[in-house]
Amino acid sequence: MRNLLISYAKAVCLTGLFLLSDCSDKDKDKAKQQPVPFINQDRFDRYDSIGNLGGKPVSIPGGVVSTWVRYVGDPGDFDAIRKARKYKRPPITYQLPIESFGFVYRLTDGAVLSRKEQTDIDYMHDNKTLIRIGQPFPWGDTIVYNLYGPEQLKTYDYRFKNIIESTKENWNFEYSKQKNKVFGLTYYQANNGIDPSTNQPWTDNIAGRDLYIYRDANNNIKTLILCDIVDQVKLCEHDFFISDFQVKVNMNYNRTYLKLWQQTERNIASILDSWVVTNEGKLIKKQAGK
Numbered sequence: 001m002r003n004l005l006i007s008y009a010k011a012v013c014l015t016g017l018f019l020l021s022d023c024s025d026k027d028k029d030k031a032k033q034q035p036v037p038f039i040n041q042d043r044f045d046r047y048d049s050i051g052n053l054g055g056k057p058v059s060i061p062g063g064v065v066s067t068w069v070r071y072v073g074d075p076g077d078f079d080a081i082r083k084a085r086k087y088k089r090p091p092i093t094y095q096l097p098i099e100s101f102g103f104v105y106r107l108t109d110g111a112v113l114s115r116k117e118q119t120d121i122d123y124m125h126d127n128k129t130l131i132r133i134g135q136p137f138p139w140g141d142t143i144v145y146n147l148y149g150p151e152q153l154k155t156y157d158y159r160f161k162n163i164i165e166s167t168k169e170n171w172n173f174e175y176s177k178q179k180n181k182v183f184g185l186t187y188y189q190a191n192n193g194i195d196p197s198t199n200q201p202w203t204d205n206i207a208g209r210d211l212y213i214y215r216d217a218n219n220n221i222k223t224l225i226l227c228d229i230v231d232q233v234k235l236c237e238h239d240f241f242i243s244d245f246q247v248k249v250n251m252n253y254n255r256t257y258l259k260l261w262q263q264t265e266r267n268i269a270s271i272l273d274s275w276v277v278t279n280e281g282k283l284i285k286k287q288a289g290k
Contacts, residue, residue: 037050037092037281038280038281038282039059040059040283041062042062042290043290046061046063047062048061048062049062049065049069049101050092050093050094050281051069051071051092051094051096051097052095052096052098052146052148053097053144053146053272053275054146054245054246055148056245057094057095057276057277057279057281058094058272058275058276058277059094059275059277059281059287060101060103060275061275061287061288061289061290063114063115063117063289064103064112064113064288065101065102065103066103066104066113066141067101067102067143068101069098069100069101070098070099070100070101071089071092071096071097071099072096072098072148073087073089073090074087074099075087094277094279094281095279097146099145099148100143100144100145100146101143101144102142102143103142103144104123104140104141105139105140105142105264105268105271106122106140107138107139107140107253107254107264108257110263110264110270110271112271112289113139113289114289114290117289119289123139126138126139134232134233136256137233137254138254140238140253140254140257140264141251141252141253142249142250142251142268143250143251144247144249145248145249145250147246147248154220154241155221155222155241156221156241157221160213163211164188167190167208171208173190173191174190176188176191182212183212183258183259183262184214184262185212185213185214185223185225185261186212186215187210187211188210188212190208190210190229208229209226209228209229211224211225211226212224212226212227212258212261213225214240222240222243223238223239223240223261224239225237225238225239225258225261228255233254234254234255235254235255236251236252236253236254236257236258237251237252238250238252238253238261239251240265242265242268244269245269245272245273247272249265249268251268271289274287275287275288
C-alpha cells in the first residue's frame with residue numbers, strides 16, 4: 001500500500017511539472033508573438049510615448065508631453081470603481097489607440113515646449129516676466145483627441161447650435177451674426193454687443209464671449225473659437241479638426257494671438273505629422289520638440 005501511495009504521489013508531481021512546463025512554453029510562445037516594440041529616445045535618454053493616433057503610428061518625444069498619454073480604455077483620473085482598479089492596459093504598441101495627450105505650443109513661432117531644451121528656458125522666462133507686467137503670454141495649452149470611432153463627430157455643427165440655443169435659454173441673450181468677418185472667421189456677438197438690461201456695451205458678462213467659426217467647402221464647421229470679452233487677461237478657447245489627420249484639437253491662449261488662428265492650425269498639423277513613424281517605430285521626419 002505504501003509503495004502504491006508513493007507511486008501515485010510521483011505521478012501527480014510529474015503531471016504538475018508537465019503542466020507547468022506546458023504553461024511556460026505557452027507563455028514563451030506569446031512573448032515571441034508580441035515582440036517588444038522599438039522605442040525612440042531623445043538626447044537625455046527619455047523614451048518617447050508611442051501609440052496609434054488618428055489611424056497613424058506615432059512617437060511623441062518624452063520631453064514634450066505636458067499631460068500623460070491616455071490610451072483608449074484607460075479609466076478616468078477619478079474613477080475608483082472596482083472595474084477601474086482591476087483594469088490592466090494591453091501592451092503598449094504602435095497599434096494601441098491613444099485617446100488624448102497634451103503639450104504646450106508657442107504661437108509666435110510654432111515651437112513646442114520640451115523640458116530641458118531651450119524652449120523650457122524660454123517658457124520659464126516668459127512665465128516670470130510677461131504675465132507679471134501684463135504682456136501677452138505667447139504659449140498655449142494644447143490637447144489632442146484621437147477620433148478612433150466612427151460615431152465620433154467630425155464637425156462642430158451640433159456644438160455651435162447648442163451654444164446658440166443654450167445662451168438664449170440659460171443666460172437670456174442671443175448671438176447675432178456680424179456683417180464683416182474677423183481674420184477670415186464668421187463672427188457672432190452677444191446681443192450685437194449691447195446688454196439689453198442696461199442698454200450699455202456688453203462688456204460685463206462672462207457668458208457673452210465672442211464666438212467665431214470657420215466652415216469648410218461642405219459648409220461644415222471645422223473651427224470654433226470662443227474668446228473672453230472681460231478681465232485683464234482675455235483668453236480664447238480654440239477647437240479645430242485637422243483635415244488629413246483623424247484628430248481634433250483644443251487650445252487655450254491669449255486673445256492677442258487670435259489673428260494667427262490659421263497659421264496655428266497649420267503648425268499643429270505639421271507638429272503631429274512630424275511624430276508619425278513607420279509601423280515598426282522608425283522615424284520618418286525630424287520630430288518637433290527634439
